Amino acid sequence: MNAAPPTLAEACRLGEARLADCSESARVDAEYLLSHVTGLDRAQFRAYPERLLEAVAWERFRNLIEQRREARPVAYLTGERGFMDFTLQVDERVLIPRPETEGLVEAALEQPARRILDLGTGSGCIAIALARAWPAASIDAVDCSADALAVAAVNIRQTGTDSIRLLEGEWFAPVTGNRYELIVTNPPYIGDDEPQPDEGDARHEPRQALRAGPSGMEAIALIIENAGQHLKANGRLWIEHGYRQAEAVRQLLAAAGFHAIETRADLAGHDRITGGHWPEATE
Ligand SMILES: C[S@@+](CC[C@H](N)C(=O)[O-])C[C@H]1O[C@@H](n2cnc3c(N)ncnc32)[C@H](O)[C@@H]1O
Missing domain, CATH: 1.10.8.10 (Ubiquitin-associated (UBA) domain)
Structure with a gap:
């Protein structure tokens, strides 16, 4: 030029x-x-x-x-990405928030909750969206990546959602003994052998944000297996997953004891999020 x-x-x-x-x-x-x-x-x-x-x-x-x-993603070049009705700072330390994840937030918002856990918070997009909708809620946001949490901390400060507590560690490890009314998660769900999604963008995104292990279901299975110990009676779990994983996620939820299990499609019509309720009596 x-x-x-x-x-x-x-x-x-x-x-x-x-x-x-x-x-x-x-x-x-x-x-x-x-x-x-x-x-x-x-x-x-x-x-x-x-x-x-x-x-x-x-x-x-x-x-x-x-x-x-x-092929550097536009969001990394500009350092920001719009999500719901606000803007997040993003860089190579976090996944670029996707429109599909707005569907996860919308499903979570259907029923009010005061104690919330966001697993694999990345940029903080889900936790921040929920905190903006429910300022009185107390939200724990976990990630194993200190780098991602540093980005989330900036976003929390900039959106004034300081009630969110950022915790570093593996999935439920930092919240042992806590129970929540709502758990939301967009975990890594791509298998080792699957081609990179989104071609360009994903090549620059953190591997641990995308790849779950050989089958792609490893993180989801682990979260479902342990979610019941961290949900209050009738608490809800919403999970974002790959478009071919809905049936497997439903089966895992049912086997773990969840009921009222349902799957929602994303804007492209792909099954993208699945959720369930934990039974009334947990203890
Ligand atoms: C698909 S990204 C989702 C990020 C953000 N919630 C979003 O929707 O854009 C998955 C996130 O899970 C985190 N993660 C991966 N393995 C983890 C583990 N074992 N324990 C906690 N967090 C993990 C990654 O660091 C990453 O931030």
Whole structure:
């Protein structure tokens, strides 16, 4: 791309052309990156197409476009991703929150809860969404990655959801003895032999956020097996899973003693989240 700063419209067009052979969302990618370097939104691009880019912004834009050509996710390049009605800081230490996970949050929000556990919190997206909806709830958010928890801590601070307690450790280990009304989790659920999902983006995301073990069901099975010991009577468990895992998840939930088990589809129509209720009498 040319070294002289172009207009906004021209920069968009040049960025899109440069990404056309390597990104299926070339236009949108270019717009996001242009928005990031100029501080303007897409409506403003349309309102002021003839506005000239400043030299520094043009230089940064060209640099980001080249990084995008190497398949670095747009969210890592801009350092942020929208989730529900708020924005999260993200970088290579955390999974980029997905629209499918908003479905998990929506299902969890259907029935109020005051004691909540988010397993594998990553960027903190699920815990933060629940804390914003239910400011009086007390939420524990666990992750085995200190790096991920550092990102979650920034997001918690920035969203003012300071009631969330971040805990480092393996699944239920940091919350031994605690019981919750609601457990939500988007654990790793890809098997070792499965190809990377989402092609580009996942190549840059933390392996422990995506890969669960040989079958892909290892983390889910472990969580279901131990969830009952951490749920109050009639507490709920909601799990995000791979689109071919719903039946296996339902069977594991039933075998563990859950009832009212149901699966919901994501926006693409794939079975994506499954949940169940723990029985009335737990002790
Ligand atoms: C698929 S990511 C989900 C992140 C975030 N909740 C979201 O929905 O975007 C799974 C998360 O589980 C964490 N994780 C993986 N293995 C774990 C384990 N054994 N104990 C606790 N957390 C684990 C990863 O570090 C990662 O942050």
